[in-house]
Amino acid sequence: MALLLPDFPLFKNALAYAKDPNNIAIDDQILQKQFTYAELVFAAASLRNRLLAGKADLEEQRIAILCPSGFAYVVCQWAVWAAGGIAVPICTSHPVAEQVYTVTDSQATLLLVHTFYQDRQAALVRETGIEVLALTEQELLPSGQPATLPGLIEMDVQRRAMIIYTSGTTGKPKGAVSTHDNIDAQTSVLVDAWHWTEKDRIYHILPLHHVHGVINALACPLFAGATVEMHEKFDARKTWQRWVDTEEKDKPKLTTFMTVPTVYAKLIAIYKAAPSNDQQRYRKSCNQFRFMVSGSASLPTPMREEWERISGQVLLERYGMTELGMALSQPYDDRLEGTVGFPLKDVQVRLLAEVEGSEIGTDVSETRNVPGLLHVKGRNVFKEYWQRPEATAKEKVDGWFATGDLVMRTGQKGYYQILGRNSIDIIKTGGEKVSALEIEREILSCPSLAVADVAVVGVPDPEWGQRVAAAVVLDANETLDLDTLRITLKNRLAVYKVPSMLKVVDQLPKNAMGKVTKKDLVPLFL
Template sequence: MQVISAVCKSVTVAPEKIAVTTGDEFFSFAELLRSAQSVSHLLEDKYKHHDHSAAEEVRSDLIGARIGIIARPCAEFVAAVWGSWLNGYVVVPLALNFPEAELLHVITDAQISAILTTPDSVGAVANLVGNSSAELYLLPPVESARGRDEFESPNVGVDELVADVRSRISAVADDAAALIIYTSGTTGRPKGVVHTHAGLGAQVRMISEAWDCTAEDRFLHCLPLHHVHGLINALLTPLYVGATIDLMPKFSTSGVWQRWRHCYPIDGPSAESPITLFTGVPTMYVRLLQGYAAMDAEARKASAHAAKQLRVMLCASSALPEPVMDEWESLTGHRLVERYGMTEFGMGLSNPLHGEKKPGFVGMPLPGIEIRIDDSESDVRGVGELLFKSPSMFREYWRQPQVTHDSFTEDGFFKTGDTVTMKDGYIKILGRSSIDILMVGGFKLSALEIEAVLLDHPAIAECAVFGLPDEEYGEIVCAVVVPPAADVTDSAVDPKPRLSLKLLQTWALERIAAYKVPKKLVIWERMPRNAMGKVNKKEIRKSVLGSPP
């Protein structure tokens, strides 16, 4: 369990070192680890209460139990992850802003037995827990360094704490499941991607080496914690190297610019321990540029000065438009480090931190990673599906052995589903092999999952969902729908439509996450089909793109 082992080292070397900040609250590595120990005891008591066994027996028998965590970005979330791992349990992060139907699917599919949350989130999840078999547990608050008595040292009991934690993690095998992250795919409903402790260890090592991360770094974090980018790249990796993370509750254009200006004032010395690293998705950089454009001249000057002081800025999760990269470099002096990864293996390709950063390319394989381009079914040599081997590769799709088997080649390469080409060792993403996969604002979506939901609408008999290009989000969700035959007939008598984009969005928001809701609606009387009676989405997409707005 390399992540927790590294934390133990940080606690031993500098227990008072700040690990996480949230607003004006500060939490040290020792305080976080002590709180994780409390979470571990809380979960032990839960299971001991049910079978009256000793704690050691409970911990051994229930290694692998799935624990859901649903909370805003906070120190308690970190403690919940670590505390679950101390008992050998598997963490399943849940999105606080997801509709109940989506969360219930994850809770049921993952067979989650307990859900950990914070007091301020209880109201949002109470109904969810009532409709599932999982039990709800409140996370104990992490003691803030700001609230500690000035005579009370964080070093008290550190040796015993570290010894207990090391004893606990020694009972958990490296190849044991540690994390299940749900992701969309061509099969429709989100499926659970199972990562092991060894795989997570490989991920954080590769990322920290690629970015030259050290304990002197400070990350500004404003990404979702139920995705690889926010959870592994921007949370576990800095904690692994002993760095500090400033957790923002959510991305805010003004909040990010303000935080940078505070760290690097134009008319004074830099703040103590300022932000050194920022990672985001293309949509964030688009909005930061928009926010900058709306500032007055004085604020622009201060903001540009501050942004130039950061050590590195990175971008991932979807393709970065070259004009955005060029404008950002002109403003801040930073050539964004564009990289590539997937839920199944984390980060795998990256432009170099030091060296040429090719616009439009996602970089080269990180050390230890093998890639291959399968052009066997392509009309152009050297253009084909990207295949991947990595020490950070996921173990399996949860309870889907056939899908897991079909996702790999006979010689063990993972099929990414991305069509690529290579130039001078750099990989360029040309698109998805399947039109049923969309990339919206850094989120990978399944068209089939969205279609299944829309077909429950009484005014939709058929539908085809796909992505359309968008400057801000990369792609937006477009739905072409056909109403029931009766609705088409009735429209001649009553021209008022039963369905509009606004009505559909209001209806869909109760059933799927906001970023999956269609942003464009096209209503046709019939769905075009080929000679075999199949719907050709690629042709429908071409037709929609060719139509006047």
């Protein structure tokens, strides 16, 4: 069969970059090997033919992918798309039960698995009976590559391309289905907004079952012809050393880094514990980056300021979710603390004031300091929840997707500020609505409290409706009691916002993207 790829912008661009045999697409850190754009397109087109096995099209067959972060993952993803299938990335760190859920709920019929995960492959086959195609990088790269690049074939951009499962913070994870058009919209707008070029090299440590890792940190650089330096997992000490090695060992220069607040906290901790000469090396190593991004969870102000002091980098914050890709972003050169900027190009947003007993309220999009439920509309918005028409119809009305997040506009320019998820981060106590994120920011900004991490939740209460409760992780050898917490915060917050319950814990429960799973904290206070 001829080597072919769909005529989508991502593949067209890759074929253009492949004309130069020196253009590096993937620097696979597990293999310690670099792969060119030419090798990537040849491998993807070759695996496409293996998947088709003589058929013309996979007709949106769901194909699960279980690969480490590297060349094999990208080839599998692109080959599934090129064959007309739907890619279902599996979180490599999830326990077997959650991986089984992803396979069964998506009704995947084939598992593309790297031999790196042979043991997990056996467990998934035992539990689901799924057919398997086990692969290695050596198998993916055909010997004797053709003299000409793969050709292009027409494919409808409205076809389903990928199912990514929600984090499940409000219930059982749902499979959000994105079309090729959705993916193109999510990718191309960020390439433009964040000034991606083929000169970039991103230090990629994010999981590849989430839009942050799949779209922002992988599809965007590949769309722009940049290099993705892919690491299997994050290690704070090794990360600092790699950054230092750019100058000290003549390693390739890095330009971009994006991750979650938890990672920045760990990098800061290593920095603080390092000798002064190493701290100087670490600070200098950050000069190679043109921008850094924080997302997937709220960025505490003290952490933002500490990272700027260490690195000189003002972290760019943005807002997105599984169903949208990114919808809002701080401007590349104008980042206001505590906000997520403005709607990205071609993304429509509106804020609807919450009305008790109703899903639709007054449009407060142009009003300052008035909270509203965020709705988003545009090419970036996903197609549907897999096999859940009721959930889709509930969240998508006339093309508008109800995010469930309470947002308000602030300042003269009207920057958008996230107050939290209406069902998780908005606490209703004594008739007042309280933002858990606001309280968390205040707690973290009080040095005297010595709080390293915090999550604020609403605990059911017959008198108040909900009580404000705080679970905290303290700095080493520190203590904190409720009276001290309340006295400190009463000087900074309205009394009804001050927590009336406190638990000191060793660590907060978090998912793979660093988000606190607050539903797991509530039982601690009951």
